[in-house]
Amino acid sequence: MDIEAYISSGIIESYVLGLASEEEISILNCIRKNNTAVEQAIVEAEKALEGLADIQAMEMPLVLKQDIWNRLEAENLVTKEDKTADGQVEQALTDGKIIQSPVQTTDAEKEPKRIVQRQFYGWAIAASVLLALSIGTNVFFYQQVKEGKKLLTETNAILDTQKASLTVLQDKWSLVKNPAVKTIPLKGVENKPDLHALVFWDQSSKAVYLSLEQMPAAPKGKQYQLWAMVDGQPVNAGVFPLKTKEQMASKMLDIPKAQAFAITLEDEGGKPVPTLTELCVMGGI
Amino acid sequence: MSPLHNLPEETLILLLKKKNQQAFSYLYDNYAGALYGVVCRIVTSTEHAEEVIQDVFVKIWKHVDLFDADKGRLYTWMINIARNTALDYRKSKGVMNEMKNQPLSNIVNTQEEQDQSQAERSARADFIGFRNILDKLKPECRILIDMAYYKGYTQQEIADELNVPLGTVKTRTKAAFLQLQQLLKEYR
Numbered sequence: 001m002d003i004e005a006y007i008s009s010g011i012i013e014s015y016v017l018g019l020a021s022e023e024e025i026s027i028l029n030c031i032r033k034n035n036t037a038v039e040q041a042i043v044e045a046e047k048a049l050e051g052l053a054d055i056q057a058m059e060m061p062l063v064l065k066q067d068i069w070n071r072l073e074a075e076n077l078v079t080k081e082d083k084t085a086d087g088q089v090e091q092a093l094t095d096g097k098i099i100q101s102p103v104q105t106t107d108a109e110k111e112p113k114r115i116v117q118r119q120f121y122g123w124a125i126a127a128s129v130l131l132a133l134s135i136g137t138n139v140f141f142y143q144q145v146k147e148g149k150k151l152l153t154e155t156n157a158i159l160d161t162q163k164a165s166l167t168v169l170q171d172k173w174s175l176v177k178n179p180a181v182k183t184i185p186l187k188g189v190e191n192k193p194d195l196h197a198l199v200f201w202d203q204s205s206k207a208v209y210l211s212l213e214q215m216p217a218a219p220k221g222k223q224y225q226l227w228a229m230v231d232g233q234p235v236n237a238g239v240f241p242l243k244t245k246e247q248m249a250s251k252m253l254d255i256p257k258a259q260a261f262a263i264t265l266e267d268e269g270g271k272p273v274p275t276l277t278e279l280c281v282m283g284g285i
Numbered sequence: 286m287s288p289l290h291n292l293p294e295e296t297l298i299l300l301l302k303k304k305n306q307q308a309f310s311y312l313y314d315n316y317a318g319a320l321y322g323v324v325c326r327i328v329t330s331t332e333h334a335e336e337v338i339q340d341v342f343v344k345i346w347k348h349v350d351l352f353d354a355d356k357g358r359l360y361t362w363m364i365n366i367a368r369n370t371a372l373d374y375r376k377s378k379g380v381m382n383e384m385k386n387q388p389l390s391n392i393v394n395t396q397e398e399q400d401q402s403q404a405e406r407s408a409r410a411d412f413i414g415f416r417n418i419l420d421k422l423k424p425e426c427r428i429l430i431d432m433a434y435y436k437g438y439t440q441q442e443i444a445d446e447l448n449v450p451l452g453t454v455k456t457r458t459k460a461a462f463l464q465l466q467q468l469l470k471e472y473r
Binding site for chain 2: 013052071
């Protein structure tokens with residue numbers, strides 16, 4: 001077949017224009033597969049009609065874009081999320097290659113700018129939303145960390161208190177369980193019936209420990225003083241250290257012999273003889 | 286000029302197959318005007334054209350998966366969908382028959398707008414910015430493209446209508462394309 005003659009016969013243009021008969025079309029489809037010149041001539045003819053469509057483009061009513069999209073949505077023909085575009089498409093879109101529109105309308109010059117701006121705003125809005133989300137997340141996590149830290153501090157404080165209490169109890173317990181140690185409860189006197197203290201007296205070492213179980217903190221400038229009653233005479237057994245917590249068993253002076261113990265509230269530092277009016281608790285052995 | 290220079294065809298097809306709003310936006314912004322131009326020249330009234338162009342987009346959207354890049358160009362494929370949808374619409378509304386019943390003289394003899402009936406002319410006046418590059422073709426070529434491309438006549442119908450042999454229709458078609466290609470070059 002003379003390809004030149006075929007190409008110049010007008011069959012290709014007839015085909016592109018939609019005029020060719022079915023027989024002509026099937027022959028043409030057969031030739032185009034094996035002949036690049038024919039294929040090229042078809043493409044050229046198609047491009048001519050594409051160019052014609054470009055030049056004769058007409059502006060569409062603006063509302064139609066939304067109308068058509070709504071219709072596609074209504075017919076379930078769309079994918080919801082927009083972030084699936086793969087790298088190639090994304091690349092092409094961000095390259096800015098697509099800013100030119102084939103629409104040859106009277107304001108054809110304005111069109112590309114508008115598309116760029118629309119895309120720019122789209123990205124700007126997306127970026128803003130991401131930024132807002134990011135800040136929100138940061139604030140949220142910052143709050144969480146702050147809460148966590150506060151809780152940790154509180155827990156630590158509680159733990160410290162518990163540990164201290166445990167030490168106090170363990171100290172006392174070691175005294176109580178020691179068979180050599182005698183526990184002497186001191187009870188409140190007539191006008192102070194609620195007061196209560198414990199004396200631990202080590203019979204072998206003669207060491208004396210005092211625990212103010214239920215005694216108000218000593219007023220400023222005052223201090224509790226322990227006395228041992230030896231043959232009817234009060235003997236100084238030492239002052240309860242100011243900085244010691246009331247419940248803690250504090251080591252006092254050694255007492256080799258006593259029939260009873262008593263506590264008075266004295267001026268800071270203690271006195272050589274007890275002020276009997278300030279007697280708080282006492283207990284016999 | 287052609288949108289295909291902007292986005293490679295295979296990239297555009299990938300994009301369209303995603304069926305998301307970004308794809309639609311790109312399709313619409315870059316092709317709607319051209320496709321609408323084709324539709325308007327076939328159905329000749331804005332009201333009808335707006336109806337048809339919606340169908341065109343739905344068809345492109347639905348059938349893009351069936352598009353075979355080996356068998357042609359995507360833009361041409363879309364134009365053909367627009368053209369066929371519009372021609373079908375014309376047929377269904379009986380506009381086609383009305384047109385075909387126009388006396389021959391009305392098609393051939395007047396130098397200006399001779400392929401249009403009075404009603405069609407006023408309907409076309411609805412369109413803003415309606416440009417007809419085809420007016421610059423030789424009348425015999427312009428009539429041929431108009432009848433074949435925009436009115437859906439067959440070769441035989443054109444031959445009968447113009448009272449020329451089938452071979453002449455082909456020769457004129459070839460000549461029409463050469464002129465059109467020349468014209469497009471001047472535009473670019």
